[in-house]
Amino acid sequence: MSLTNATPLEVAQSARVGSRKLAVLSTEERNAALTAIHKALAEGKDEVLAANKSDLEAADKAAAGGHLSQSLVKRLDLGKKGKYEDMLQGILDVRDLEDPINKITSRTLLDDNLILSRKTCPIGVLLIIFEARPEVIANISALALKSGNAAILKGGKESSHSFAAIASIISHALSTTAVPSDCLQLVQTHDVIADLLKLDTLIDLCIPRGGNKLVRMVKDSTAIPVLGHADGICCTYLCADYPAEKAIKIIVDAKVSYPAGCNALEQLLIESSGLTTVLPAVAQALLESGVSLRCDAASLSALQKTLDPHSAALLQPSSPSDYDFEFLDLVLAIKTVESVDEAISHINTHSSHHTDAILTLDPEHANRFLAAVDSSSVYWNTSTRMADGQRYGFGTEVGISTNKIHSRGPVGLEGLTIYKWILEGDAQVSAEYGAGGKSWKHEKLAVEGEEWVARSEEEKDVLRRFRTGRGAGLTDV
Amino acid sequence: MSLTNATPLEVAQSARVGSRKLAVLSTEERNAALTAIHKALAEGKDEVLAANKSDLEAADKAAAGGHLSQSLVKRLDLGKKGKYEDMLQGILDVRDLEDPINKITSRTLLDDNLILSRKTCPIGVLLIIFEARPEVIANISALALKSGNAAILKGGKESSHSFAAIASIISHALSTTAVPSDCLQLVQTHDVIADLLKLDTLIDLCIPRGGNKLVRMVKDSTAIPVLGHADGICCTYLCADYPAEKAIKIIVDAKVSYPAGCNALEQLLIESSGLTTVLPAVAQALLESGVSLRCDAASLSALQKTLDPHSAALLQPSSPSDYDFEFLDLVLAIKTVESVDEAISHINTHSSHHTDAILTLDPEHANRFLAAVDSSSVYWNTSTRMADGQRYGFGTEVGISTNKIHSRGPVGLEGLTIYKWILEGDAQVSAEYGAGGKSWKHEKLAVEGEEWVARSEEEKDVLRRFRTGRGAGLTDV
Structure with a gap:
């Protein structure tokens, strides 16, 4: 250096x-x-x-x-x-x-003695x-x-x-x-x-x-590609069907465990039918953890009716700008929505596409949310704070990307690599192929060091039985 | 539309x-x-x-x-x-x-009932x-x-x-x-x-x-990521050991088959010891195909001595700018280099990092070239015109990228996709893990539709014997 x-x-x-x-x-x-x-x-x-x-x-x-x-x-x-x-x-x-480099990630036989490899490189x-x-x-x-x-x-x-x-x-x-x-x-x-x-x-x-x-x-100010995230405005949509105890555990972790983190929760969306059922317990737990709650009209009204007067006095009304802001502090904006589709639409418009979660027992709603929310990480029944390279199993992270190309979400070593195409031949040329000429083979080859793959249902069955011990005798065949 | x-x-x-x-x-x-x-x-x-x-x-x-x-x-x-x-x-x-979308490309068990998937998306x-x-x-x-x-x-x-x-x-x-x-x-x-x-x-x-x-x-003029290539300045390094007949076939294809293509050859580097052996036949073939040759001093002098007077009269001296220019026409710059290292250094400085080739019978030189040339596609003994999505087996191409991130070389449908991380849990939260808490499992899972992989030498042996018939009886175990 x-x-x-x-x-x-x-x-x-x-x-x-x-x-x-x-x-x-x-x-x-x-x-x-x-x-x-x-x-x-x-x-x-x-x-x-x-x-x-x-x-x-x-x-x-x-x-x-x-x-x-x-x-x-x-x-x-x-x-x-x-x-x-x-x-x-x-x-x-x-x-x-x-x-992470010099790994062959694909290999194709284009024609006899004409092999295309894709190799990772810095x-x-x-x-x-x-x-x-x-x-x-x-x-x-x-x-x-x-x-x-x-x-x-x-x-x-x-x-x-x-x-x-x-x-x-x-x-x-x-x-x-x-x-x-x-x-x-x-x-x-x-x-x-x-x-x-x-x-x-x-x-x-x-x-x-x-x-x-x-x-x-x-x-x-640059034509150099930029990898990173500008904001971490993470949202969680709490459905009325989700148990309060689990909701409290997840939402308190997401907001309180490290409020300055880019994966900390900034907005809680509540399904309107849960305003007086699951929301009050969650709000109470957040207030007890020292979180300021900025509520839209519907949630403010519901919480004022259901919380004890001391807690209710702590509530604040939200302003529209609270739904486009990264607090990085013990502050949470709450918004009432009618449906999963409204939650998706709000998140796609107001989140920073970093990490957004749904809490529900309904797999249909969850799957619609996971498919339609356009964020780097989308979660079902867990805390947005999970968005981290070490937690994802990358060993370390360079940072978190909200880019739409190259590397998205927590970026590990793989995000610092690209690949080159290597073509090895014996004097084959382009004009030999195509109309009236030779045909391409385009046959996928195993990559060096690649595991042996079971290619048919029969072969899978052989491996399955070997693993469960019922095929243990096979070693003696 | x-x-x-x-x-x-x-x-x-x-x-x-x-x-x-x-x-x-x-x-x-x-x-x-x-x-x-x-x-x-x-x-x-x-x-x-x-x-x-x-x-x-x-x-x-x-x-x-x-x-x-x-x-x-x-x-x-x-x-x-x-x-x-x-x-x-x-x-x-x-x-x-x-x-190309909605494909699960990796799946990890972070902990019991906490599964991280990477899914391709637009x-x-x-x-x-x-x-x-x-x-x-x-x-x-x-x-x-x-x-x-x-x-x-x-x-x-x-x-x-x-x-x-x-x-x-x-x-x-x-x-x-x-x-x-x-x-x-x-x-x-x-x-x-x-x-x-x-x-x-x-x-x-x-x-x-x-x-x-x-x-x-x-x-x-934009902060939007840009995918593409500005130039296609492709080089081929011809070593003295390479047979003239194959060299002619490759170099004529690379220069002549479609001179306006971004993968067409623009510069021929010749090993100095091949100036009077392999180069004259290649130059003669190029001149006969109507290619103007712009030669550095060493190659000009060698060719003037070896070609017939009529051909020799067609030769032109090169200027330094010819080695940073995309002719897109029947024009080729020729430069003499002493070694594979000088060829690598010239290409890394003057090519547009699109597609560059070495023609040699020496695997050591070829491997050094393939490793050190920093281009999207690097070739051994074939024509730069091979750089094309259809030829690579992608079915089609969006274009060719000389970017260093996201997608490099011919870009197929895969280059128009990214992925999102999907984490599905049951109320696990970040604060439960780490020092004094639960440990991550980080166990790689098979992805849906993925082939069964033999994970140990023993399992590979089982598959091998099954395939060669010596384990055929296994289906009856």
Whole structure:
């Protein structure tokens, strides 16, 4: 990693050259680089924490002057209980994931001795813009190297000392490995971003990790593809038939377990026939968890009649803008709808297409909802907070995408790869095929290392019986 | 399909609403719409050809005045031998492809009764900008409907009468089907494009089908993701060890069979040790096919010494800009390189990352080339003209992408789809898992309709013996 003051063009060009070399390194060479980074950061802990202390002192001053929130100051602190060790472990976790590149994902015999393969490969050069949290730099570096991508990193200024210390250690560690150090570059000045965003022939993908404003700014000022989400306005539609106890468990988790998360619940839609049956218990539980409820007229009226006077006094009327807003706080907007179709229509119009849920015992309503809601993740009877790469089993995540192309929902290592088509032949040419000429075979071939597949009902039966033990004797045939 | 003069915002909003309805139609309903369009266009042939005649007359006038090329006039002509019938057949071909949406592509047991599925779905609303060829409108409409996407279409002005006639027929046909007519809208005025390109919250993907200038203009003026290729600068590296006869066959096909194609060869790199062995025969064959050769100093000198005087007189010296140019004509730039590494480096710098080939008998050189060349398609011993969706076995293609995300190389129906994550549970919530709580199972499940896979060496052995007959008795176990 180089900590660079080079021009944006030099940064991008050297990252591009580095990316070509990185792309052809073996799994072992890329993993060895991650091992080296882990070791160096473990040994350099004191150095990084000292730098982090400088950032914290500056942040404390800024916070005292009202220029920075206390929650942001907390997020800067790398010295907190186990945070540094988690960062180190994260590097090894990424190292130990399956290599996402050089996997053959399809193979077709186009004609005799003419074989088309699709092979996964790195995207190339990533531009990753992130906000204050200093541990992100280690996480992103690990993900980029594991997937064979070069990365240009730009972090928030509040963490600049921590970033510089981590970058210097990573840079030194990489110099002992096969990975060119230009593959990871930390740019230090903010004013380079606008110029980097113009370099769409050198940078292949931009991942802004931060708030709505950052993502919008990036999208509006670049021809580089952008992966990310601007908002997390998640909705849950509670049907009248759903048991109150389960509804409380799910909705309280979705709203309260981490209100600042992009997968936190922001809007509760309630079926009108449930206004006085299931809603009051849910509202009571939310109020007891400290959640402010902003209710539409129908739900406000129903809750005022059913809740005790103390709770009812806490209710607030909603305004129309509450249904297009990401609170990121203990605030929930409630809206009454007549049907699953009205819920679907509201969500498709007002949610941010991140994660939306239905709570119902009726499979027909659930299936209609799951099919028609146009969001990255759609849930039946569970909490929107489940939307997370680690929970989905990806091992880690780059972020959550509300894009409609490439990668949608939690993005794991696979989202940092693309593929190339490889065609191997023996002097076949295009003009030989088609009208009056040779025919294409287009026969699907097994991919290397692919599992043996049972191709007929009979073969499936053989496997089934073998697994259930009734075919155990087969090994003696 | 509506032939619309509505405002860009109205067009995009109604396409968005239409796309929601289209996305939940069954395979049969979408296929029935394609059948209806096919039938209507077959019956309306005279009407379309009459409109096409108006376009042709205007084009002939423009060509006579020097404002339009004769090759463009030819491409406008829908009445030419079998062209209309090919267009009609294309609709049925697309209809009969496998449905690309609603396919479960992965399924994971996160915990008991908590199942995560990844299901393919349409992208949403496509904006497709294409140049003159009138039959493209039928092709694109078929691809969009088959994949469940709404499409806003803008064609070149030279085909406006043909487009209007086809759009009116498709519109009438759709009104008898389950597909909302707003799902296909042909916009007629050119000045709406700039406004449409601003609507990135309503339009999900833009596909410009046309020249470099169009693609560049689109990329530079929108936050909508763009799928396509700006240039087709394809290179072939000819090694000294490759037999001249096969080299001639491949290189003549790549250059001559369709010089205006984006997959046509534009640059031949020759290994220096082959300058006087394999190159002269290849150059002679190209000259005999009418190709102008623009040679670097080394190849010019070698060919001047080895070719007969008449042929040698046809050779031209190249200029540096010839190695960054798409000729789209019977012109080929030749460059001498010392090694496979120099060829790789030249191609990664000067090709348009579309399709590049190596011709060699040496597997080590070939593999190095295939791994290191960063192009959508990389070939060993075959013609760059093979880069085509039909040839790759996709049935059809939307176009060829040199993007580094989503879809690369020839784009089939799969490139018009994305996926959503569906999580079905029974009131599990995020706070139950993790430190001190429940553990994730993250167990891969078979996807519906997926083949049974032999998971262990033992199971593979069982299948193997069953197939070779030695386990045939197993059915009686």
